[in-house]
Amino acid sequence: MTATDRPLRASDAPSAEPRSEGASLSPDDAFHVLRPFRRRETIRYLLDADDVVKMGDVADHVAAREHETSVADLTPTQRQRVYIPLYQSHLPKLDEAGVIEYDKPRGIVRSTDRLELFRPYLEAATTTLPKRASERAIVAEDGRFR
Incomplete structure (x- = not known):
């Protein structure tokens, strides 16, 4: 079993103490993020997950939402096109x-x-903002974007 196959433990966290840099956040900063x-x-x-998650699980969720499908129905190409930008840009x-x-490594x-x-x-x-210029965002009854 590799490190990515085993369940996550609290000791897998990038650091023992969570950061709390700046308790507040300006609206401009929030909207930029x-x-x-x-x-x-x-x-x-x-926000809905446990304290520590695998980056691949985040990428699967984002890819499924972006392609309006389930994680199980994602193609390898759909996964990879989301995984790489998350890994290289968005998560950093x-x-x-x-x-x-x-913890990128x-x-x-x-x-x-x-x-x-x-x-x-x-x-x-x-x-x-739309995912792409040609799309419109749809808000479900529970307030989540589709």
């Missing part, structure tokens, strides 16, 4: 913003105290 669909979906997933940016702790993501600051923005949203 939330602008890309993939970051919004990453934050949404992490969320880490730099203090929203998550991202181990593929582990841990929420920080700042993550919870995004919940009101995601819950209050009734519209969002």
